[in-house]
Structure formats: C-alpha cells, structure tokens
Amino acid sequence: MSATSVILIAVIVIVVLAGASFATLARRSDVRGAGALSDETVARDRAARKSAGAESAASSGAEVEAEAAAVRAGTDLMPAKDLAPEPFVPADPDAIGVSRRQFFNRATISLMSAGIGAFAAASFVGFLWPTKTGGFGGKVPIGRYDDIISGIRQGQGFFYAPEARSWITEYPVDAVAKAEGVYKESVLVGMRRGLIASYQKCPHLGCRVPQCTSSQWFECGCHGSQYNRVGEKKGGPAPRGMDHFPLEFSAAGDVTVDTGTFVQGVPIGVNTTGQEAEGPHCVGASDH
DSSP states (O other), X not given: OOHHHHHHHXXXXXXXXXXXXXXXXXXXXXXXXXXXXXXXXXXXXXXXXXXXXXXXXXXXXXXXXXXXXXXXXXXOOOOOOOOOOOOOOOXXXXXXXXXXHHHHHHHHHHHHHXXXXXXXXXXXXXXXXXXXBSSBTBXXXXXXXXXXXXXXXXXXXXXXXXXXXXXXXXXXXXXXXXXXXXXXXXXXXXHHTTEEEEESBOTTTOOBOOEETTTTEEXXXXXXXXXXXXXXXXXXXXXXXXXXXXXXXXXXXXXXXXXXXXXXXXXXXXXXXXXXXXXXXXXXXXXX
C-alpha cells in the first residue's frame, strides 16, 4: 500500500466519523435545548401529580377544609420581615447552554482541528510506511547487465523477467535519435544502454503476449495483434504499441525494472527501428 493510499484512507475515516458525531450533537441540540427539563425532573413531577391525585381522591373537600381550619386555629400569625431586594445577576450562558450559532461555530472549529490532526498523523504514518520493493508494482531487480544481454541472445532475441512481468529486448543504439522524438525520457534511459522493457500484457484486451522467434516479433494469440521486437505495433486490433517500464542501471552493473512507473505504448505507425518480420509468423494478424 502506497503512502498516498494510507493518507487518503485515514482522512476519509476521520471525515466520516466527524460527520457522524456532528449530526448526533446537532440532533441532541435540537431535541434538548436550553431550559429543557431533564428526564429525572419529568419523572419526579409525574410522580408528584399521581400522589396529589391519590390524596384528593381519598379525602373529601369538607375534610380538607376542616383540617386546614384546625391548623390555622393552633398557629399564631407572625408578621413578615422586610427584606431588601437582591440585585439581579444575569445567568452564565455556559451554565444554561450555548446558542445554536455558538454550537455550530464550536463544532466547525473542532472538525477542522480533527481533520488537520488526522492529516498530520496520516502523513507521518505514510512517511514511515515502507516503500514496496522487490515485487511487481515496485522496483524489481532482474540481474546484471552482461547476464541479461547473454540471456537475450540465448533466447534468440528475447529475455523474459517473470518477477517484473516484462520482456527485455535489445534496442539498436543507432535508432535512439529517432526514438527521442517519440518515447519518454524514462524509457530512453534504457534505450541508450541498448535495452527496453515491454509489459507482457497486450494493450488490446490484456492477454499475455508471447514472442515469436521465427518472425522476431511479439504476436498475441488472442486476437492477432503483432509488435516488432521493441514493442511497436505492426498489425492487429491493438490501439497502440506495447506498454513499457523504465530501466535503472547501478554503478555495479545491476539492472532494475521500475514496474511502479507505467509508460503507455507509442501510437500506431511508429517504427523507430525499421524492423520487419524476419521469418514466418506464429499468429496471423487479425482486425477483430
């Protein structure tokens, strides 16, 4: 998994969780705003009403009045004390709850802070995440330069690197000047050293393209697409030449295929090497 994928996944997860939390808080704010009674208060009032109802049902009006008169007869009335009015103190807004605008402002700041924190954390994880090497999708070492040249000649013009899913063939150095106006610089690096790496998949429908040693071309057995030895299209329904991977060369002579960098094949009609079929075809060209 690349660092970009890790960062993207982390940011998506944080945004989804933050959105869910925001929706939950907004719903609670609408349902239970400032001044709303708690569940405990509502239950206590309901119980008091039930108790009062039961007492009124048990005693008649005359009995209640008689009890009140008896209480008054035995009680001496006392004059009320003169109390100075206490100054008005406004309630603390934080104590009675925040307004809707305050709620959304604070929620927005919280979400922004969470997003920035998540991005920073994901970036740090992506920085520490190991880069994929040694397998397809990364940089695949395929051997020493001299051994690859020897392997191409022993394979009658073709060398297959299974770990890189690529064909390695020789590119004529005298044709590089013509190729410089067509190919990307990442592929030209290998061409200048006399090698080119072509992806094994046919650009038509993705079949694996085998070599044909008699014609010295690549010839797809699925629908008849044909390519010269460096992957330039010669016939069949393919929309372009074979796709390529850049080659890297170390000072010690080791060669690496960068399968993480995909370079699309050249357009139909490009023939920088001028190579024609050198013998019978293995597959007949087809337009469908």
